[in-house]
Structures are given as C-alpha cells and as structure tokens.
Amino acid sequence: MRKHLRPPLFLLMMMLFSPSANCYTAPKIALIVGNSAYLDSPLRNPVHDANLIEKTLTSLGFEVIKHLDVTQNAFKRAIRDFGDKLELAGKDSIGLFYYSGHGIQTNGINYLIPVNAEIRRESDVGIEAVPASDVLSVMDYARNRLNIVILDACRNNPFARSFRSASRGLARMSAPQGTLVAYATAPGQVAQDGDGNNSPYTSALTRMMQRPNLVIEQMFKSVRRNVMAATHNRQIPWESSSLTDDFFFSTDNDGGNTTQADSAITESDNTPGHEVVTPVNSQKFIENAKKIADVIEKNANIYSREKIRNLTSKVVDNVQKAVSLDNAEAYYLLAMLHEDGYGNIDRDMQKMIDNIIKSAEKGFAPAQYMLGDMYADGDEVVKNRKKAIYWLDKAAKQGNKEAKQELERLLGNTQSTDIANKLSRPRIESGQIKPGATVQSCDRLAAHSLDSDAVAPGVTYENLDAEAIIIACTSAISEQPGIPRLKTQLGRGLHKAGRHDEALHILRDASREGSALSMALIGIMYMKGDGVEKSLSDSLHWLEKAAERGNTGGMVFTASMYLRGEGAEPDPQRAAMWYQKAVDAGV
Known part of the structure; x- marks a missing residue:
C-alpha cells in the first residue's frame, strides 16, 4: 500500500503494535x-x-x-x-x-x-x-x-x-x-x-x-x-x-494510581481509578480506540511493554466492537490492522481487502479512495482502470481531495461527474493475470505481501497449505521456469512443511535471479537456525541485501539488528537510515 494511503491514526498504530518499535520504548x-x-x-x-x-x-x-x-x-x-x-x-x-x-x-x-x-x-x-x-x-x-x-x-x-x-x-x-x-x-x-x-x-x-x-x-x-x-x-x-522531563519507573495500575494520561482511557475499564464509560453507539468505540492510541503515543517512552500491550489490546477490542455494530469506519480500521498484523489481529491481506470493500460499500470515503487507488496501481488486487475510476469518483464526490487528484491523473483534465453511474458496479477479483492454471494456483496459495513481484493477495505463514503449494508451485516452475517469485513461493511451502534444506536451496536459486523476498527469507532462516547453523551475522548479510533491493521487511529487520548490535557492532545511525527508508517505502 502506498504511503499516502495510511491514515494518521494507523501510522501511529503501526508503531504501537509493532513487536520492535511499538512497542518500541x-x-x-x-x-x-x-x-x-x-x-x-x-x-x-x-x-x-x-x-x-x-x-x-x-x-x-x-x-x-x-x-x-x-x-x-x-x-x-x-x-x-x-x-x-x-x-x-x-x-x-x-x-x-x-x-x-x-x-x-x-x-x-x-x-x-x-x-x-x-x-x-x-x-x-x-x-x-x-x-x-x-x-x-x-x-x-x-x-x-x-x-x-x-x-x-x-x-x-x-x-x-x-x-x-x-x-x-x-x-x-x-x-x-x-x-x-x-x-x-x-x-x-x-x-x-x-x-x-x-x-x-x-x-x-x-x-x-x-x-x-x-x-x-x-x-x-x-x-x-x-x-x-x-x-x-x-x-x-x-x-x-535538573530534570526537565517526567519519568516513571512503573506505570502499571495498582488499584487507584493513575497518570493524567491514563484518565483519558475510558473504554469499559473496571480497574479502580479509571473512569468507566459505556459507549452508547459504535462511533463511541471508534473515539475510544483513537483516544487510547493517543495515550500510548504520548507515553511510549515511559510505559512498560506490558502496559502498552494491555492498552493496544483495548484499541483492537474497541475497533472490533464497532465492527460488530456495522460501523463503516471500523471496517476500514480493521482492514488496516489486518494489513499489518498488529496486536492480536493476524496479518491477512484477504481480510484486509474484504473489510476495505465493506467500508467502501457503506460509503466511507477514505476506504473508497484506498480501494480506487489499489485498483489504479494493481496493489494487492488485479489492476482495473474502470473500478479505480468508480471508487475514486465516489470518494471525490464526498470531498476527498486525494481521490480527486488521483481521478484527475487517471482521466487527464476531464470532468468526473456522473462517472460512477456510467460504470458497472465493481466486484473484487483475486488471483493473477497469467493464463497458466498452475501458475495461478501457486500465486493464490503462496503469494507473500512483501514480494514486490507478487500478483495475488498475500497469504500469512499460518494459513499456508504446504502440500498444495508444493504440488502447484512445482508444476508452475516447470511451466514458467524463468519467474523467480514462483521459486520463492515454493520455498515458503517447503519451509512450512519442515523441509528446510530444500527450502533454502530453492530460495537461493530465486535470490540469484534477483528475488529480494527470497534474500529476506534466507536471512530469517539464518536468524532462527532453520536448515542452517544459526548465525546472526549471516542473517544480517542476507536481510541487508534484501533491504538494498527494496524489501521493506528486510529494511525493518536490518534496522532492528543494527540498533541492538545483533550480527554486527551496534550502529544507531545505520539503524536510523534503514528505519527511515522503511517509512519512506510506506511501512
């Protein structure tokens, strides 16, 4: 997803829910x-x-x-x-x-x-x-x-x-x-x-x-x-x-002690010392989620990791409660959570897409803009100009400036009035544009959301069907031997099946053919010792290679390892550089 699509609240949530920076303190x-x-x-x-x-x-x-x-x-x-x-x-x-x-x-x-x-x-x-x-x-x-x-x-x-x-x-x-x-x-x-x-x-x-x-x-x-x-x-x-900043050794609740920021957390918290407010409508849950997220942002440097985990779970809980009440904005926020897999929400690109559609169909302009932009760029969905125009026009009519600018880019300087009425109502499509059935199956079963070459929605590691992937992707590689992403996807399936040596072999092949994702996955294997002797220096080598070729996961891991001195001497400046590159790339 391009960086400008991310709403301010979820730029914040990405930092708050992330295992390394959210909770980065x-x-x-x-x-x-x-x-x-x-x-x-x-x-x-x-x-x-x-x-x-x-x-x-x-x-x-x-x-x-x-x-x-x-x-x-x-x-x-x-x-x-x-x-x-x-x-x-x-x-x-x-x-x-x-x-x-x-x-x-x-x-x-x-x-x-x-x-x-x-x-x-x-x-x-x-x-x-x-x-x-x-x-x-x-x-x-x-x-x-x-x-x-x-x-x-x-x-x-x-x-x-x-x-x-x-x-x-x-x-x-x-x-x-x-x-x-x-x-x-x-x-x-x-x-x-x-x-x-x-x-x-x-x-x-x-x-x-x-x-x-x-x-x-x-x-x-x-x-x-x-x-x-x-x-x-x-x-x-x-x-x-001569302190000028406040500092707390501990900020977890102990039956009445609260900070000023804690008093802003009002969502159904029965801990003594917290104001308890029962939301009367779905929008109240949305407001609570934003309020708690704001509290975490202001106190990220002083709250304990456990405190942040507790509060982020409240943010997620409020979003889910608003979804249960069919709130259009809540579907949009839930989509963002599924996109990045933060808190106790699994990363699931199909669920992200499903919730964006629900939000857009209920008239939420930011979701309409996002969906239109996805179709315009072929980002997580099959590129479709008509569908892009349909949703961008919907959002533009509600005053969404970004949607209007994107629509003008697609149409030149022509007017967009009544375009939505001239186009058939779009329906999301999955899969990819290659005609080969086994290639389509390999993409559908094993695409990775961080693969810049992917042509289908990403599938989380937990949801991989290893046996089906191995069958489909092996056949696909026979049909199209020159496509590195198919080898990467086969490597994912082999790894899920516990066949680490074979996974490493096919991922190395894909990396030699330029697959940045394969380089990142090899780095993770060295980090965990899967099929190889565990080596943080080798892990950092492969992850940085992936980062240099634009893989955002590689950028984040590389930054974290340089910050902590894992695989190399601590290098805060290099860590900051890779974190900034990841942010610039839309992470």
Missing part, C-alpha cells in the same frame, strides 16, 4: 556496582543491595549491567563501557547508575572506593579511588535525554583517622542538565548499612520503584519518608535534580 540502561569485600572494613549489605536493585530494574524493563566487588581498573572500565553503551543507545535513552559500598569525600570531591584500594593517607584517595564525577562525565558525553545517579555510599569514612580533614558522608554534587543525583542521606551525613540483608535506603527504593504512576521526584519523596520512618529520622535521603 526508549532504551533504559543501568550500571550497578556493589562493593562489600573490603580487606580493612568489609560491609555486609552492598552485594545484597546490588542484587536486589538488579532484580527490580530488570523487572521494570532496564538492561542491567552488574559488577560486584570490583577493583579500581574494573570499576573504571565498567564506567567507560557504560558510557559507550549509553551513547550508542541514542539520544532518547535513559541511563541509571547505582552504587552501594564505601564512598568518601575529600576537599569537596566524592570518591567511590574499589575493594582493592590501599588508602593510608588522604593524598592516596585520588590515586586509589574512583571519582563519582567520572560517572556524570560519561553520562554528559553520551548526550542522552535523562540520567539517574543513585549513591548508597554515605557510610562513615573507614580511613578517617588517617585523614587530616575527617569529613562525614558525601559532598553535594551539581547535577548536569537532564540528570538526577540521589544520595542515601543528606550531604555531609552518614547512612546506615542496616540490620537485615539490605540497607534501609535500598529496601525503600526498590519498593517505591515498583509503585505505579509515581513521577520520579514523587517516588524519591516516598523513599525519603520510608527511610526516615525506618531509621527514626536519623537518615534523611537527599536528591539534586
């Missing part, structure tokens, strides 16, 4: 360091604290890098690697550094103490320890959107007796723009290691992180209240912040 990366095994003054809880923080952040969607009982060299390398990873993740990424262990200040500078530090006097600190400012420096260099530094490192200075100036706790640090620095206790004060397995601060912190819909500043206030209560006001956590 900004990367969240955390470095956790817990130091307990000091030779001179060991601590009981930091390793336990680091493990608890790791478990909590992982459950909240963070990619966690954890180091325990690190030496100075290992500590510095960990910080450097964290900064590199944060920079590669892109400007929208979120970084978090957590440290539990000994920390001291000298001359107003905070230092984090490695387990192998040999500090005999104050002048040794700069040589043996790690400046806390190093973490802020790599975060600032990464130029990402938001960073959080958490220091549960304000225990008493274990080297105080050998220091000329025995300062307590840590000094206050200025937070660079877009950064929040949190301390287990106020600057210049001492935090407690705690009587249990975890410090009072980390215990409260991990509980509050999991409480839904608390903006980060609010979350740390709750931590402060909990720690003060647990220590009888002897320890008062502190933060320094």
Whole structure:
C-alpha cells in the first residue's frame, strides 16, 4: 500500500503494535556496582543491595549491567563501557547508575572506593579511588535525554583517622542538565548499612520503584519518608535534580494510581481509578480506540511493554466492537490492522481487502479512495482502470481531495461527474493475470505481501497449505521456469512443511535471479537456525541485501539488528537510515 494511503491514526498504530518499535520504548540502561569485600572494613549489605536493585530494574524493563566487588581498573572500565553503551543507545535513552559500598569525600570531591584500594593517607584517595564525577562525565558525553545517579555510599569514612580533614558522608554534587543525583542521606551525613540483608535506603527504593504512576521526584519523596520512618529520622535521603522531563519507573495500575494520561482511557475499564464509560453507539468505540492510541503515543517512552500491550489490546477490542455494530469506519480500521498484523489481529491481506470493500460499500470515503487507488496501481488486487475510476469518483464526490487528484491523473483534465453511474458496479477479483492454471494456483496459495513481484493477495505463514503449494508451485516452475517469485513461493511451502534444506536451496536459486523476498527469507532462516547453523551475522548479510533491493521487511529487520548490535557492532545511525527508508517505502 502506498504511503499516502495510511491514515494518521494507523501510522501511529503501526508503531504501537509493532513487536520492535511499538512497542518500541526508549532504551533504559543501568550500571550497578556493589562493593562489600573490603580487606580493612568489609560491609555486609552492598552485594545484597546490588542484587536486589538488579532484580527490580530488570523487572521494570532496564538492561542491567552488574559488577560486584570490583577493583579500581574494573570499576573504571565498567564506567567507560557504560558510557559507550549509553551513547550508542541514542539520544532518547535513559541511563541509571547505582552504587552501594564505601564512598568518601575529600576537599569537596566524592570518591567511590574499589575493594582493592590501599588508602593510608588522604593524598592516596585520588590515586586509589574512583571519582563519582567520572560517572556524570560519561553520562554528559553520551548526550542522552535523562540520567539517574543513585549513591548508597554515605557510610562513615573507614580511613578517617588517617585523614587530616575527617569529613562525614558525601559532598553535594551539581547535577548536569537532564540528570538526577540521589544520595542515601543528606550531604555531609552518614547512612546506615542496616540490620537485615539490605540497607534501609535500598529496601525503600526498590519498593517505591515498583509503585505505579509515581513521577520520579514523587517516588524519591516516598523513599525519603520510608527511610526516615525506618531509621527514626536519623537518615534523611537527599536528591539534586535538573530534570526537565517526567519519568516513571512503573506505570502499571495498582488499584487507584493513575497518570493524567491514563484518565483519558475510558473504554469499559473496571480497574479502580479509571473512569468507566459505556459507549452508547459504535462511533463511541471508534473515539475510544483513537483516544487510547493517543495515550500510548504520548507515553511510549515511559510505559512498560506490558502496559502498552494491555492498552493496544483495548484499541483492537474497541475497533472490533464497532465492527460488530456495522460501523463503516471500523471496517476500514480493521482492514488496516489486518494489513499489518498488529496486536492480536493476524496479518491477512484477504481480510484486509474484504473489510476495505465493506467500508467502501457503506460509503466511507477514505476506504473508497484506498480501494480506487489499489485498483489504479494493481496493489494487492488485479489492476482495473474502470473500478479505480468508480471508487475514486465516489470518494471525490464526498470531498476527498486525494481521490480527486488521483481521478484527475487517471482521466487527464476531464470532468468526473456522473462517472460512477456510467460504470458497472465493481466486484473484487483475486488471483493473477497469467493464463497458466498452475501458475495461478501457486500465486493464490503462496503469494507473500512483501514480494514486490507478487500478483495475488498475500497469504500469512499460518494459513499456508504446504502440500498444495508444493504440488502447484512445482508444476508452475516447470511451466514458467524463468519467474523467480514462483521459486520463492515454493520455498515458503517447503519451509512450512519442515523441509528446510530444500527450502533454502530453492530460495537461493530465486535470490540469484534477483528475488529480494527470497534474500529476506534466507536471512530469517539464518536468524532462527532453520536448515542452517544459526548465525546472526549471516542473517544480517542476507536481510541487508534484501533491504538494498527494496524489501521493506528486510529494511525493518536490518534496522532492528543494527540498533541492538545483533550480527554486527551496534550502529544507531545505520539503524536510523534503514528505519527511515522503511517509512519512506510506506511501512
């Protein structure tokens, strides 16, 4: 489908329902360091604290890098690697550094103490320890959107007796723009290691992180209240912040906590804290679907994947309810869902076409325009000028400007008045224009919607009839040996039948004859290890070859692999380039 056909709502839904970008959320990366095994003054809880923080952040969607009982060299390398990873993740990424262990200040500078530090006097600190400012420096260099530094490192200075100036706790640090620095206790004060397995601060912190819909500043206030209560006001956590964006560690509902955006979700949600509105007509379901989609768009960077999945299912549910009430626009929206196969709606091009027809026949102008444009270009249907003119004229008479422009392109500058009355009422046709019966059968049974050479509606992998495809496409190739798409379609059938070696052989033949789809399918086989040894580098090679020849699926997979560093070093710029090419191609 050409890009201009996609309505704004479903451009949004494509991003929201997609397994990679819908749910694409900004990367969240955390470095956790817990130091307990000091030779001179060991601590009981930091390793336990680091493990608890790791478990909590992982459950909240963070990619966690954890180091325990690190030496100075290992500590510095960990910080450097964290900064590199944060920079590669892109400007929208979120970084978090957590440290539990000994920390001291000298001359107003905070230092984090490695387990192998040999500090005999104050002048040794700069040589043996790690400046806390190093973490802020790599975060600032990464130029990402938001960073959080958490220091549960304000225990008493274990080297105080050998220091000329025995300062307590840590000094206050200025937070660079877009950064929040949190301390287990106020600057210049001492935090407690705690009587249990975890410090009072980390215990409260991990509980509050999991409480839904608390903006980060609010979350740390709750931590402060909990720690003060647990220590009888002897320890008062502190933060320094220059954040300009809101951030939530968790946004799932917990019986009443909602964000402002959540209150816009009104469709039959019985969760406490949500307004419950029963739609009185089909259009209300459509409005709810659009409203929920808008909520997801505004909160995609802060909502958890589970939250987004729950909300996208509500969008689909509302569309389906409107369809059950015979709403013309709902058929159109459902067609778009079937075209891309998002949410719990299977990708099914025939269902897409069927719903476009229903919507067009009920008078919905965007559907009439889309159907006319499909006929004009032979996109998913057999090209038919008369049918194109019929539907474009219908849409143009309702004021659809795109339909009017397309109609003028087809007719030149002639008027379109009453054209619809002069043409017979069209009926959708399936199949393809080649006369050979076996070629027609092969196309009908196994065409792929992402094959630029396809002449029939695509068939989803789940709906492939492997045995019938193998019979029809083998005969078709005998009749028309020079058509690469027939080999590609046979490869799909062989793969569905579990005959992976044969599938790979025929797909390689088709790829040598220029089939971009075959290249993409070979890439997927290497990704999954179907008939070949699993290899992400080989997968990326074939997928990028497919992308270079215009296959949109190859573009999306290639972008995703470069973004995640799968099969090659992470390359956000190359990933962005392929994502943009996919968008430009109408994905």
